[in-house]
Amino acid sequence: MSTEITPEIVATHGLKPDEYERIQAAMKREPNLLELGIFSVMWSEHCSYKSSRKHLRGFPTSGPRVLQGPGENAGVVDIGDGLAVAFKMESHNHPSYIEPYQGAATGVGGILRDVFTMGARPIASLNSLRFGDPSHPKTAWLLEGVTAGIAGYGNAIGVPTVGGEIAFDASYNGNCLVNAFTLGVLPADKIFRGNASGVGNPVIYVGAKTGRDGIHGATMASAEFDESSEEKRPTVQVGDPFVEKLLLEACLELMQTDAIVGIQDMGAAGLTSSSVEMAGRAGNGLDMHLDRVPMREEGMTPYEIMLSESQERMLIVAKVGREKDVVAIFEKWDLDVAVVGSVSDTGTLRLFWHGQLAAELPIDPLTEGAPVYDRPRQRPADLDALQAFDPATLPAPADLGSTLLQLVARPTIASKEWVYRQYDHMVRLGTVVRPGGDAAVVRVEGKKGVALSADCPSRMVYLDPYMGGMLTVAEASRNVSVVGGEPIGLTDCLNFGNPEKPEIMWQFAEAVRGIADACRALDVPVVSGNVSLYNETDGKGIFPTPTCAVVGLVPDIERTSTTWWKEAGHEIALLGT
Amino acid sequence: MQARVYVTLKRGVLDPQGKAVALSLSSMGFEEVEDVRLGKFIEVKLADGSSPEKAKERLTEMCQRLLANTVIEDYRIEIVGA
Amino acid sequence: MQARVYVTLKRGVLDPQGKAVALSLSSMGFEEVEDVRLGKFIEVKLADGSSPEKAKERLTEMCQRLLANTVIEDYRIEIVGA
Amino acid sequence: MRFGIVVFPGANCDHDAYHVAKHVLGQDARFVWHKDRDLSGLDCVVLPGGFSYGDYLRCGAIARFSPVMEEVVSFAAKGGKVIGICNGFQIALEAGLLPGAMLRNRSLKFVCKDVHLRVENGNTPFTKGIAEGTVLRMPIAHAEGNYFLPDDELARLEGEGRVAFRYVDAAGQVTDAANPNGSRNNIAGILNAKGNVLGMMPHPERLAESVLGGEDGLRIFEALLGS
Ligand SMILES: Nc1ncnc2c1ncn2[C@@H]1O[C@H](COP(=O)(O)OP(=O)(O)O)[C@@H](O)[C@H]1O
Numbered sequence: 001m002s003t004e005i006t007p008e009i010v011a012t013h014g015l016k017p018d019e020y021e022r023i024q025a026a027m028k029r030e031p032n033l034l035e036l037g038i039f040s041v042m043w044s045e046h047c048s049y050k051s052s053r054k055h056l057r058g059f060p061t062s063g064p065r066v067l068q069g070p071g072e073n074a075g076v077v078d079i080g081d082g083l084a085v086a087f088k089m090e091s092h093n094h095p096s097y098i099e100p101y102q103g104a105a106t107g108v109g110g111i112l113r114d115v116f117t118m119g120a121r122p123i124a125s126l127n128s129l130r131f132g133d134p135s136h137p138k139t140a141w142l143l144e145g146v147t148a149g150i151a152g153y154g155n156a157i158g159v160p161t162v163g164g165e166i167a168f169d170a171s172y173n174g175n176c177l178v179n180a181f182t183l184g185v186l187p188a189d190k191i192f193r194g195n196a197s198g199v200g201n202p203v204i205y206v207g208a209k210t211g212r213d214g215i216h217g218a219t220m221a222s223a224e225f226d227e228s229s230e231e232k233r234p235t236v237q238v239g240d241p242f243v244e245k246l247l248l249e250a251c252l253e254l255m256q257t258d259a260i261v262g263i264q265d266m267g268a269a270g271l272t273s274s275s276v277e278m279a280g281r282a283g284n285g286l287d288m289h290l291d292r293v294p295m296r297e298e299g300m301t302p303y304e305i306m307l308s309e310s311q312e313r314m315l316i317v318a319k320v321g322r323e324k325d326v327v328a329i330f331e332k333w334d335l336d337v338a339v340v341g342s343v344s345d346t347g348t349l350r351l352f353w354h355g356q357l358a359a360e361l362p363i364d365p366l367t368e369g370a371p372v373y374d375r376p377r378q379r380p381a382d383l384d385a386l387q388a389f390d391p392a393t394l395p396a397p398a399d400l401g402s403t404l405l406q407l408v409a410r411p412t413i414a415s416k417e418w419v420y421r422q423y424d425h426m427v428r429l430g431t432v433v434r435p436g437g438d439a440a441v442v443r444v445e446g447k448k449g450v451a452l453s454a455d456c457p458s459r460m461v462y463l464d465p466y467m468g469g470m471l472t473v474a475e476a477s478r479n480v481s482v483v484g485g486e487p488i489g490l491t492d493c494l495n496f497g498n499p500e501k502p503e504i505m506w507q508f509a510e511a512v513r514g515i516a517d518a519c520r521a522l523d524v525p526v527v528s529g530n531v532s533l534y535n536e537t538d539g540k541g542i543f544p545t546p547t548c549a550v551v552g553l554v555p556d557i558e559r560t561s562t563t564w565w566k567e568a569g570h571e572i573a574l575l576g577t
Numbered sequence: 578m579q580a581r582v583y584v585t586l587k588r589g590v591l592d593p594q595g596k597a598v599a600l601s602l603s604s605m606g607f608e609e610v611e612d613v614r615l616g617k618f619i620e621v622k623l624a625d626g627s628s629p630e631k632a633k634e635r636l637t638e639m640c641q642r643l644l645a646n647t648v649i650e651d652y653r654i655e656i657v658g659a
Numbered sequence: 660m661q662a663r664v665y666v667t668l669k670r671g672v673l674d675p676q677g678k679a680v681a682l683s684l685s686s687m688g689f690e691e692v693e694d695v696r697l698g699k700f701i702e703v704k705l706a707d708g709s710s711p712e713k714a715k716e717r718l719t720e721m722c723q724r725l726l727a728n729t730v731i732e733d734y735r736i737e738i739v740g741a
Numbered sequence: 742m743r744f745g746i747v748v749f750p751g752a753n754c755d756h757d758a759y760h761v762a763k764h765v766l767g768q769d770a771r772f773v774w775h776k777d778r779d780l781s782g783l784d785c786v787v788l789p790g791g792f793s794y795g796d797y798l799r800c801g802a803i804a805r806f807s808p809v810m811e812e813v814v815s816f817a818a819k820g821g822k823v824i825g826i827c828n829g830f831q832i833a834l835e836a837g838l839l840p841g842a843m844l845r846n847r848s849l850k851f852v853c854k855d856v857h858l859r860v861e862n863g864n865t866p867f868t869k870g871i872a873e874g875t876v877l878r879m880p881i882a883h884a885e886g887n888y889f890l891p892d893d894e895l896a897r898l899e900g901e902g903r904v905a906f907r908y909v910d911a912a913g914q915v916t917d918a919a920n921p922n923g924s925r926n927n928i929a930g931i932l933n934a935k936g937n938v939l940g941m942m943p944h945p946e947r948l949a950e951s952v953l954g955g956e957d958g959l960r961i962f963e964a965l966l967g968s
């Protein structure tokens with residue numbers, strides 16, 4: 001740990017020189033490499049939301065049904081009769097572009113963990129996908145890999161994938177989007193949170209062993225791609241849905257006891273973000289002995305252990321003296337489990353390596369004290385010209401019939417049956433309205449169900465981000481309501497280009513404003529979400545894609561509607577404008 | 578001519594299948610099993626008429642483009658019965 | 660000690676994966692590909708202390724019981740680095 | 742009737758089978774942990790669908806070594822009824838309860854959709870009261886349901902009337918287009934020689950309530966109750 005911190009090392013950690021100065025000020029000394037690594041992860045766009053946070057504050061996040069808003073692993077909304085649903089959407093864009101199968105698979109695995117850490121049993125998943133032009137040489141490979149990865153993970157773990165959306169456009173040629181959504185059910189009065197409270201409580205590591213997977217993935221996801229990133233290929237994380245299924249069952253079994261006080265999944269940024277965030281929420285400190293972490297490979301360093309993105313792992317804070325209850329359950333499910341540390345009142349994260357102090361960081365600067373930027377914004381110069389275009393000036397098609405056929409053959413519009421046939425969309429005996437319509441309906445309990453839809457008209461957002469943001473909320477809400485659901489909550493995944501470009505930042509702020517205003521108008525609170533920036537390759541950004549998933553409450557699953565014509569002779573009415 | 582391709586996971590890449598097989602073998606009483614890694618064994622039958630060198634070159638291209646996922650896998654090629 | 664196990668589909672058992680790989684290879688321009696068969700390549704690391712003969716015997720048992728499904732698959736065992 | 746649903750690590754249709762047995766049919770049902778050996782008092786053991794041991798190596802290959810499987814084999818030998826659904830069918834094949842093996846679907850893809858089955862043998866505990874030739878709609882959800890048996894054994898299986906269900910089109914015709922995975926002779930489900938063990942790739946438990954789109958699957962369970 002005696003590596004000298006040079007400007008190059010700072011730069012390879014994705015930190016700007018002024019950010020490094022702030023780190024020195026917060027530490028009141030030079031950080032060592034391990035400490036720098038932890039700062040770089042916590043201050044990455046992915047964990048700190050440093051470019052977006054200011055704007056996200058505009059979302060309406062409360063309401064009579066909201067039991068947990070943004071800030072936890074997933075949002076939770078009350079659905080009555082003592083039940084609640086937890087849901088969230090997350091991106092896995094960059095990993096999926098590098099290795100589509102594993103990238104998409106681990107994206108599904110990650111969002112599932114976010115939901116079951118809240119104490120909820122996952123009952124349905126959605127996904128929203130964007131690929132490049134169908135004729136681009138990589139598109140078919142990405143599409144096949146991503147859908148197979150979603151199927152491979154979701155089918156194996158036994159959570160039905162009941163819907164989603166897919167669109168193709170050249171703006172995604174070098175940067176596909178993979179957004180995964182999961183919803184779970186839990187008792188309204190038994191929500192688990194990522195909270196390291198109770199000084200002296202043991203910190204327990206459970207799940208799979210730690211390997212050198214995806215080290216620096218979280219910082220990679222926050223940096224723009226260039227030609228060489230395909231060369232630099234970091235060690236890709238490989239998902240193990242079988243272990244995740246065991247982890248799911250073991251966690252839910254553990255949650256039936258009263259042995260634990262807090263739990264958080266190790267997503268991107270693994271042990272670093274889970275430990276720091278749990279301590280931060282409780283205003284406590286943590287001591288951890290990294291040599292006690294179950295390891296898959298020999299010769300791993302504290303730096304690698306803290307930054308590893310190995311999948312299917314969780315961090316638990318248990319009540320003092322209840323360690324053995326936790327250990328017994330995880331051993332029953334053949335999972336690794338190790339007491340790695342304890343909660344302290346120091347307000348610092350102290351990491352030990354074979355008894356030696358290897359890092360000591362104040363928690364606050366890592367979480368609350370992370371940079372927040374009000375980045376410059378500017379309306380794109382070409383927008384006026386784009387908006388001035390009047391489609392009515394286009395000549396009418398000579399043959400409407402053949403134009404219609406061409407339209408429905410466009411991959412973005414054509415049936416997505418090829419995709420959802422590969423997803424087990426029926427497991428768990430809940431799928432009342434299957435994929436293929438406007439929204440899926442899934443039974444929760446008795447006659448109660450939820451309607452789910454994820455949407456984003458990204459071209460509209462490109463042409464008018466504010467209006468496009470509103471239309472996104474409107475479309476998802478409409479899809480939910482036409483099957484019989486009352487929209488009760490929304491989660492988003494905001495996929496944009498490089499926020500350091502004023503035009504992109506403007507798109508972002510406008511789209512967020514549009515989403516917020518539409519949510520207010522429709523009375524749909526935003527309870528969770530995710531931001532994915534730097535979706536650019538060689539300076540070319542994607543269409544702004546603020547995907548929204550809306551959850552609707554269906555009071556009676558026997559009263560839903562589907563899209564197809566039912567019988568000859570029925571009357572057809574056209575509603576709306 | 579016949580080629581054999583062995584595709585294996587790169588060192589350090591998690592092998593969920595191998596892990597499960599190793600566990601199951603040792604619980605079946607094969608305690609001597611310390612580790613299992615699962616890979617692919619691909620037999621490719623080629624039209625005659627080309628040299629083993631040329632064939633190896635072509636096979637390398639096939640591996641790079643289709644047979645192996647070089648992000649996480651290594652491959653080895655053997656040309657037999659030339 | 661290390662063992663390598665090659666598991667292949669029996670002749671006469673249709674190999675849908677191999678067929679698909681062969682098709683895509685030839686459509687990618689590798690016209691010389693006449694046939695592809697996909698099998699498994701299993702590397703087993705064994706604790707030291709036993710003879711290669713004994714190891715082979717144990718491996719045969721592992722194959723019969725778990726590693727191969729003899730209704731559809733054949734296997735071949737190689738003991739290396741004894 | 743008392744159902745026991747085996748819980749293998751990685752199984753994910755265990756709760757579904759339980760729900761149908763207990764809540765839809767109102768029968769007695771309990772889970773049996775894969776490391777337990779107690780099958781006492783059970784009339785029917787269900788090997789449920791899912792991904793036992795992640796389906797690693799081969800579907801069902803590892804699960805069949807679970808301690809409970811020894812008991813299931815002797816339970817079947819004593820005439821107890823066993824139904825293996827999807828992954829449970831694969832496990833039953835690996836365990837030797839039923840003949841044959843599964844290959845990858847010829848499409849190489851996982852496929853989840855409703856298919857039509859024709860009842861080929863109405864004289865089994867699982868089909869009693871359903872006329873031969875009846876066409877049932879039932880979902881499939883698998884990547885390896887391409888049933889294989891060598892020629893001579895296949896002829897014997899057919900000759901002994903041990904094909905329980907075949908994939909057909911809506912009109913009940915055996916066609917290649919109606920074969921969703923490439924199974925030999927469009928086979929969707931088979932019986933052991935004594936007729937008390939059924940393995941089937943389609944999921945009868947998935948269409949057992951009208952709110953989920955149909956009740957054809959329930960008929961298999963109802964036949965069991967009446968047997
Ligand atoms: N990635 C996907 N995963 C699962 N289902 C999908 C996916 N993409 C589309 N679908 C399903 O296909 C149907 C049609 O999708 P799409 O054409 O995008 O719908 P719409 O145009 O109505 O938004 C919907 O029911 C949707 O849920």
